[in-house]
Amino acid sequence: MPRYLLSVFTPADAGDLGPYPSQDAMSESLADTGVFTARLERDGYLVMADGLEPPSTATTVDGRGERPALTDGPYLETKEHLGGFWVVEAPDLDVALELAADGSKACRGPVEVRPFRSAESVAALLGS
Amino acid sequence: MPRARRGAPVPQRRVGRRPAGELIALADDDPGALGALTRAHHDEWARVVASLARRTGDLDVAEDSAAEAFAVAAERWPREGVPANPGGWLMTTATRKAVDRLRRESRREAKHEAAHMLRDETPHAPTGPVADDRLRLVFTCCHPALSPEARVALTLRLLGGLTVAEIARAFLVPETTTARRITRAKAKIRAAHIPFRVPTDTDVDDRLAAVLAVVYLVFNEGYLAGQGAALDRPDLADEAVRLGRLLRELLPDDGEVAGLLGLMLLTQARRPARTSATGQLVTLGEQDRSRWDRTLLAEGHALVDERVRVVAAGGPRPGRYQLQAAVAAVHTSAARAQDTDWRAVLALYDALARLDPSPVVLLNRAVAVSEAEGAAAGLAEVERLLAAHPVLDGYHALHVTRAELCCAGSVDRRTPGVRTTGRCP
Numbered sequence: 001m002p003r004y005l006l007s008v009f010t011p012a013d014a015g016d017l018g019p020y021p022s023q024d025a026m027s028e029s030l031a032d033t034g035v036f037t038a039r040l041e042r043d044g045y046l047v048m049a050d051g052l053e054p055p056s057t058a059t060t061v062d063g064r065g066e067r068p069a070l071t072d073g074p075y076l077e078t079k080e081h082l083g084g085f086w087v088v089e090a091p092d093l094d095v096a097l098e099l100a101a102d103g104s105k106a107c108r109g110p111v112e113v114r115p116f117r118s119a120e121s122v123a124a125l126l127g128s
Numbered sequence: 129m130p131r132a133r134r135g136a137p138v139p140q141r142r143v144g145r146r147p148a149g150e151l152i153a154l155a156d157d158d159p160g161a162l163g164a165l166t167r168a169h170h171d172e173w174a175r176v177v178a179s180l181a182r183r184t185g186d187l188d189v190a191e192d193s194a195a196e197a198f199a200v201a202a203e204r205w206p207r208e209g210v211p212a213n214p215g216g217w218l219m220t221t222a223t224r225k226a227v228d229r230l231r232r233e234s235r236r237e238a239k240h241e242a243a244h245m246l247r248d249e250t251p252h253a254p255t256g257p258v259a260d261d262r263l264r265l266v267f268t269c270c271h272p273a274l275s276p277e278a279r280v281a282l283t284l285r286l287l288g289g290l291t292v293a294e295i296a297r298a299f300l301v302p303e304t305t306t307a308r309r310i311t312r313a314k315a316k317i318r319a320a321h322i323p324f325r326v327p328t329d330t331d332v333d334d335r336l337a338a339v340l341a342v343v344y345l346v347f348n349e350g351y352l353a354g355q356g357a358a359l360d361r362p363d364l365a366d367e368a369v370r371l372g373r374l375l376r377e378l379l380p381d382d383g384e385v386a387g388l389l390g391l392m393l394l395t396q397a398r399r400p401a402r403t404s405a406t407g408q409l410v411t412l413g414e415q416d417r418s419r420w421d422r423t424l425l426a427e428g429h430a431l432v433d434e435r436v437r438v439v440a441a442g443g444p445r446p447g448r449y450q451l452q453a454a455v456a457a458v459h460t461s462a463a464r465a466q467d468t469d470w471r472a473v474l475a476l477y478d479a480l481a482r483l484d485p486s487p488v489v490l491l492n493r494a495v496a497v498s499e500a501e502g503a504a505a506g507l508a509e510v511e512r513l514l515a516a517h518p519v520l521d522g523y524h525a526l527h528v529t530r531a532e533l534c535c536a537g538s539v540d541r542r543t544p545g546v547r548t549t550g551r552c553p
Contacts, residue, residue, distance in 0.1 A: 002321045092323040093273060115320045 001089045003047060003116040004096040008109045010083035012055060018083070019108055032106040040088060045099060051084035083109060087116075161205040168214040169198060173289035174374070175215065176222045178261035181268070181286075182324050187314045189226055191286065197222035262287065263378040264324050266371075270339040271322050278313035279342050281306055287374070288367050298349055298364045336379075340388050340449065343371045347392050351399070362399070369396060383435055383443065387450030390431035394456035397424035413465040425460055432457040451480045470499035487513070487520050491529060498533055507533040 010019050020026035040046035055074040062069045074081060086103060090096040096113050104111040173194065180190035197218050211217040269282040280299070284290045290298075296306040316322065327335045350365030372389040379385045401415035410416075435450050446454070455476045462468040477493035490513050498506020510530050513520060520526050 004320075092321045093271075094323055094325075094327075096320075097273065113320075117319075121319055 001091060002093075002096075002118065003087065003089050004093075005112075005114045005116060006086040006088060006096070006100050006103055007082050007112045007114070008084045008103070008107050009080045009112065010109055012079055012081045025108075029106065029108045033103075036103055036106040037086065039102075040086065040099065045088040045090055045095075047087040047089055049084070049086040052082060055081045083107075161210050164210040164214055165198070165201055165205055168201065168218060169289060170370075172215045172218050173198075174262045174265070174287040176218055177286050177289075178265040179219065180222060180226050181265055182261045183223075184226055184230065185324065187286065187317060189229055193222045193226035193229055194218075196225040200225075260378050262374060263326050266339055266375070266378075267326055267335055268317065268322060268324050270335070270342050271317070272335065272338055273320065273322060274313050274316065275309075276342075276345075278309045279338065280345060281309050282313050283342050283371070284346065284367065285310055287371060290367065294363075336382065336384070339375070340384060343368050343375065344388060344392075344449070346371070347395075351395060365392075365396060365399075368392060383438065384447045384449045386431045386435055387447065387453045390428045390435070390453035391449055391456055393424045393428035393431070394453060394460050397421040397428060397460065412459060415465075417463065417465075420460065428453070429457055429460070446479070448480060448483055451476050451483070455480075468499070470496055474500045487517050487523065487526075490517075491520075491523075491526055495529060503533045 017023065017026055020029060037046065037049050040049070058074040060071040060073065060075045062071075084107070086099075088096065088099055090099060093113070093115070096115075100111040100113045176194040176197065177190050180193055181187055184190055200221055201214075201218060205211075265286055266283065269286055270279045274282070277299075281295050284295050284298075285292070292307050292310065293303055295301075296303040299306070326332070347365050347368030350362060350368060369389070369392050372385075372392050375382075375385045376389045397420050398412070398415060400421060401417065401419040402410055404410050432450075432453050435446060436454070438444075439446055439450075455473055458469050458472045458476070474493070474496040477489065477496045480489050481493050491510070494506050494509035494513060497509045507530065510526065510533060514526065514530075
């Protein structure tokens with residue numbers, strides 16, 4: 001079954017409360033998100049899900065040179081950054097989009113839906 | 129690039145309108161066969177592509193195999209005669225080509241399965257409210273996950289059978305851009321697993337709106353720009369009408385589908401009177417109504433009448449296309465411009481403005497006000513509109529209307545030649 005990455009985006013300039021107006025709103029959203037994730041699991045869509053620490057905690061590694069070069073911070077300077085994700089298995093894009101809509105509502109952020117490469121698409125890419 | 133291109137060379141990869149036209153020139157000793165071929169391309173292209181798309185799940189295989197089948201027909205029909213059932217012949221030939229193609233291309237499991245499916249002649253189970261492969265293909269081409277430009281290009285390509293060059297010319301976009309759009313959209317359909325299905329009843333409205341928007345956009349490109357250097361565009365309006373008829377055939381009970389088709393037919397009917405001998409645009413009020421196409425008018429009026437009856441019987445409220453079709457029906461029902469029932473037009477614009485209070489709709493409504501209640505009332509309406517939407521100050525149609533209403537204020541608005549309906553050629 002096709003696998004999709006549902007990524008949640010969050011404003012980069014948000015403070016400790018992230019995109020939420022208050023502590024309560026944050027707790028409420030976390031609870032809703034938990035319910036949504038539990039539903040994905042119950043219905044057999046969930047492969048895995050998690051949230052990420054803010055981009056200030058990221059380290060970027062470039063290992064292409066002789067010695068790996070380390071940089072403090074995220075690779076991309078963006079106004080919005082990846083806050084968390086779900087990996088789901090769904091029969092087609094329509095189902096994935098429906099799940100993403102519910103996930104977006106729960107976590108109060110836009111969700112990007114992106115298919116994972118499949119064995120078939122990799123084979124096509126390699127021309128085998 | 130799609131894998132299809134690595135297969136054996138295809139003699140006539142793209143049998144669109146243009147190649148068919150060239151073939152006519154090559155073998156006009158048998159116009160019967162070539163007429164049949166052109167007609168078959170018109171009638172059967174979408175059916176063949178759609179059926180193969182469902183059975184192979186691969187748009188490239190579907191399209192290339194259909195093109196090959198038409199190429200074979202172009203070669204054989206003039207020599208051997210037109211088969212008794214051209215559609216069936218094309219479908220069988222295209223299916224055989226698709227099986228060959230799938231076998232040749234890959235030894236992979238999924239492809240084998242697809243090749244096997246193609247030999248299975250048992251009818252498929254319906255996967256939506258209406259089971260027609262073409263409808264499935266329309267909804268796939270107009271999926272909201274694709275960009276609006278890609279939806280238009282894909283629909284014209286896969287359902288209309290237009291060549292990339294034709295689509296590019298129609299939208300004044302470089303051919304490479306159009307080709308890239310189509311390739312990218314197909315790649316997304318494949319990689320993201322956009323399903324070949326008719327949406328369920330619950331989301332058919334949303335998706336159908338996207339489909340209707342595509343068809344109407346195609347129509348407007350063909351109709352509004354039908355002047356100057358872009359001579360091929362009337363074809364595009366015809367294409368949109370054809371797509372509209374197809375949707376009507378597939379979704380006969382949908383009011384907006386009927387409305388859009390009615391709107392296009394009633395607009396199309398006025399085309400013969402739209403330009404003067406010198407190629408100038410003639411406004412609705414000044415058109416020679418005897419030149420309107422009676423057949424298209426009758427068909428359009430019948431659709432509007434049907435919707436009026438349904439709504440009167442308590443059916444769903446009319447949407448924007450039905451209302452616009454009704455406006456067009458009022459205009460085309462008047463024997464002379466001065467006989468137009470502007471009160472009826474105004475009532476329809478009131479309903480339209482409630483549904484879509486966009487500046488363009490409100491401006492058209494102001495014109496109806498001026499015709500129904502006098503230039504002063506219309507002018508007041510325009511001023512009010514401008515105060516509420518300052519952004520309209522940059523909209524030239526508003527200033528044209530305003531100037532016309534200022535002039536008309538001092539002239540009897542029923543004097544022939546006073547143009548107060550500038551937006552409705």
